[in-house]
Amino acid sequence: MKKTLKRMAALALSVVTLAGSSMIVQAETGYTYGYDWWGDVQYSPDAYKTVAVYTDVELGLDKKLNAPQGLFVTGKSIYLCDTGNNRIIELERKDQDTISLVRIIDHIEGNVANKEFSSPTDIAVSEEGFLYIADKNNNRIVKLDHEGNYMMEFTKPVDATFDQSLSFLPSKIAIDTAGRVYCVATNANKGLIKYENDGTFSGFVGATPVTYNWTDYVWKKLATQEQRAQMESFVPTEYDNIYMDYEGFIYACTTNVTEEDLDSGAANPIRRLNMMGNDILVRNGDWYIIGDLYWGSGGGYEGPSLFTDITAMENDIFFGLDKTRGRLFAYDDQGRMLYCFGGNGNMDGYFKQPSALEHMGHDLLVLDSLDNSITLFTPTEYGNRIYDAIEQFQTGEYEKSGESWQSVMDMNGNYDLAYIGIGRSLLRQEKYREAMDYFRLKLDDDNYSKAFKQYRKEWVEEHIVIIFAGVFLILCVPLAIGKIKEIKREIDHADIFQDEQ
Amino acid sequence: MIASLKNKETYRHYFQTLKFSLYCITHPLDGFWDLTHEKRGSIAAANTILLLTLLARILKLQYTSFIFNKVYWPKVNIFLYLASILFPLALWCVGNWGLTTLFDGKGRLSQVYMATCYGLTPYPLIQFPLIIFSNMVTVDEAEFYSVLSVLSLVWAAMLIMAAMSQIHEYKMSKTLLFTVATGFAMLVMIFILLLFFSMISQGVAYFISLGKELLFRM
Numbered sequence: 001m002k003k004t005l006k007r008m009a010a011l012a013l014s015v016v017t018l019a020g021s022s023m024i025v026q027a028e029t030g031y032t033y034g035y036d037w038w039g040d041v042q043y044s045p046d047a048y049k050t051v052a053v054y055t056d057v058e059l060g061l062d063k064k065l066n067a068p069q070g071l072f073v074t075g076k077s078i079y080l081c082d083t084g085n086n087r088i089i090e091l092e093r094k095d096q097d098t099i100s101l102v103r104i105i106d107h108i109e110g111n112v113a114n115k116e117f118s119s120p121t122d123i124a125v126s127e128e129g130f131l132y133i134a135d136k137n138n139n140r141i142v143k144l145d146h147e148g149n150y151m152m153e154f155t156k157p158v159d160a161t162f163d164q165s166l167s168f169l170p171s172k173i174a175i176d177t178a179g180r181v182y183c184v185a186t187n188a189n190k191g192l193i194k195y196e197n198d199g200t201f202s203g204f205v206g207a208t209p210v211t212y213n214w215t216d217y218v219w220k221k222l223a224t225q226e227q228r229a230q231m232e233s234f235v236p237t238e239y240d241n242i243y244m245d246y247e248g249f250i251y252a253c254t255t256n257v258t259e260e261d262l263d264s265g266a267a268n269p270i271r272r273l274n275m276m277g278n279d280i281l282v283r284n285g286d287w288y289i290i291g292d293l294y295w296g297s298g299g300g301y302e303g304p305s306l307f308t309d310i311t312a313m314e315n316d317i318f319f320g321l322d323k324t325r326g327r328l329f330a331y332d333d334q335g336r337m338l339y340c341f342g343g344n345g346n347m348d349g350y351f352k353q354p355s356a357l358e359h360m361g362h363d364l365l366v367l368d369s370l371d372n373s374i375t376l377f378t379p380t381e382y383g384n385r386i387y388d389a390i391e392q393f394q395t396g397e398y399e400k401s402g403e404s405w406q407s408v409m410d411m412n413g414n415y416d417l418a419y420i421g422i423g424r425s426l427l428r429q430e431k432y433r434e435a436m437d438y439f440r441l442k443l444d445d446d447n448y449s450k451a452f453k454q455y456r457k458e459w460v461e462e463h464i465v466i467i468f469a470g471v472f473l474i475l476c477v478p479l480a481i482g483k484i485k486e487i488k489r490e491i492d493h494a495d496i497f498q499d500e501q
Numbered sequence: 502m503i504a505s506l507k508n509k510e511t512y513r514h515y516f517q518t519l520k521f522s523l524y525c526i527t528h529p530l531d532g533f534w535d536l537t538h539e540k541r542g543s544i545a546a547a548n549t550i551l552l553l554t555l556l557a558r559i560l561k562l563q564y565t566s567f568i569f570n571k572v573y574w575p576k577v578n579i580f581l582y583l584a585s586i587l588f589p590l591a592l593w594c595v596g597n598w599g600l601t602t603l604f605d606g607k608g609r610l611s612q613v614y615m616a617t618c619y620g621l622t623p624y625p626l627i628q629f630p631l632i633i634f635s636n637m638v639t640v641d642e643a644e645f646y647s648v649l650s651v652l653s654l655v656w657a658a659m660l661i662m663a664a665m666s667q668i669h670e671y672k673m674s675k676t677l678l679f680t681v682a683t684g685f686a687m688l689v690m691i692f693i694l695l696l697f698f699s700m701i702s703q704g705v706a707y708f709i710s711l712g713k714e715l716l717f718r719m
Contacts, residue, residue, distance in 0.1 A: 037571070038573055440567055443567055443571050445567065445568040445640050446640060448567075448568065448639075449568065449639035449640040449641065450639075452639055453639050453641075456637070456639075
């Protein structure tokens with residue numbers, strides 16, 4: 001009897017261990033996650049939820065979208081480049097979940113020889129309402145007025161700096177407030193092509209410094225002319241996409257990065273360019289701005305995140321769209337990752353081949369060029385609390401920001417930025433001791449040092465008497481004791497007493 | 502042995518030999534010569550210094566400000582952590598003794614151990630105050646901390662070199678040569694140990710799985 005009991009117990013135990021081990025194998029997965037200081041994945045509540053996915057049916061189009069590439073949002077209007085169908089579609093967002101068709105622009109009105117589009121890949125709309133369209137296979141960028149009448153075009157730069165043997169294939173464009181056009185062209189790797197508003201080419205902006213490693217360099221020096229010609233040449237990277245933010249800075253992203261450069265931090269797949277073309281993106285985060293930190297294969301997708309589009313909100317939070325795993329990465333103004341969500345798949349909120357990203361207020365629109373659809377995301381309660389906290393801090397409402405971060409923490413206790421946010425708010429409220437605790441918990445040494453410096457100063461000022469007393473005691477008491485001992489010894493050894501003995 | 506614990510002279514000798522480590526770290530050549538030749542050191546004192554070193558290392562893990570020492574607690578194994586000092590130390594002593602004994606080294610194994618432990622003295626001596634100091638500085642002043650921390654290691658390394666030259670009665674060039682050689686000896690020993698352990702663990706795993714199989718079928 002006892003034996004059978006034991007055997008059953010052993011069997012039960014082994015079943016439990018087996019079940020337990022299989023549970024460990026099925027690791028926790030989620031839609032939204034972030035990284036902590038250690039680089040561990042921390043799953044979080046969803047910051048964004050899908051409102052709806054819009055295809056030609058929902059939008060009321062006559063035919064299916066065909067490999068759409070470009071998306072532009074201004075106000076409530078959405079402009080879409082239906083690249084494969086050679087036309088531009090204007091949509092309008094009526095309310096929270098309705099997007100309806102306004103018009104289809106399939107040809108250019110007015111005095112121009114070629115009235116058709118050929119693979120329009122991107123569109124930008126200026127504040128005055130002019131439409132700029134990168135008409136890729138027609139080798140031009142056309143400027144139309146709001147009714148679709150031809151105004152002017154920007155063509156291949158006639159300049160020694162542009163290789164005339166290459167055809168001009170504008171793929172992505174951005175317009176600044178003065179009507180200057182910045183263009184990413186296929187084959188042109190010297191940076192962004194910049195045109196003045198009258199159509200003259202005014203040079204390249206934001207070329208990336210050429211990187212090479214020393215072994216390659218030495219090999220090239222040793223190689224013969226023929227061998228050298230066969231080797232890969234050191235060229236600056238091409239940009240994939242650009243976005244003009246509300247301040248007139250250009251966010252640019254590139255997928256021409258190597259894994260080694262991403263690992264070492266040499267590659268900057270996301271940049272923020274000023275007028276001089278210098279990268280001014282703030283990178284104060286614990287990790288490089290490279291999207292996913294772990295590139296292991298999962299579901300057949302391998303390799304680093306490759307940012308194919310980027311958008312930046314008015315609160316300086318920017319989103320990168322990763323085409324490898326179909327994920328969206330959000331970073332704050334300090335370059336710290338807020339969260340990441342999305343994935344490859346067929347469900348709502350997952351993508352097949354995301355190609356463009358735009359934002360409308362806090363909502364996000366993602367264009368999928370294989371699924372031929374637009375996905376509309378809106379922040380959840382959790383996402384909104386994060387935005388509130390960040391925006392309140394930016395406008396100087398530190399106390400409120402702290403409260404908002406506290407409410408974020410109530411929903412997600414594993415969120416480093418909530419702790420640091422509360423800490424920064426306390427720091428501004430001059431509650432240094434409390435701030436230090438929050439920073440210590442999430443290993444933020446820079447902010448901790450700021451708080452500690454002030455705390456130390458206060459502490460020293462309060463305890464100055466005790467400190468001086470302590471120093472006095474440490475220095476003077478041994479001196480005094482030594483002196484007394486010396487005197488005692490002198491007395492003991494004094495001649496007058498010696499004589500008596 | 503136990504009787505000697507009641508003897509006041511034992512303690513006096515112990516403290517004297519412990520105090521001698523302070524002389525050694527400031528006068529290494531003279532100090533380490535006297536350590537063995539004048540019998541001014543003791544194994545008990547060496548053990549104490551080693552214990553203090555281990556203690557410094559553990560306390561450092563817990564109490565150093567997170568600015569300088571961020572600890573991923575889920576992965577900390579205190580025994581492995583201590584072994585990270587004790588194991589190389591053991592390898593060093595055995596390797597060094599094994600080599601030098603073949604090449605006119607005058608030191609015995611116990612003396613190599615004692616001298617090495619005496620050489621470690623600067624580590625606890627500097628690290629203990631550094632633990633307190635680390636909690637009083639910000640990242641801007643981190644340089645002071647790292648300089649002192651490196652100093653404790655460099656100083657200890659130089660002392661161990663000096664100790665080896667004195668106890669084996671080697672010249673500096675020969676000491677350098679044998680320090681490098683000991684390094685190689687340590688690598689060889691690690692290799693053999695790895696081989697040994699992997700074989701043993703496979704053997705053990707075999708019998709464990711055999712046992713499990715038997716249990717399942719009973």
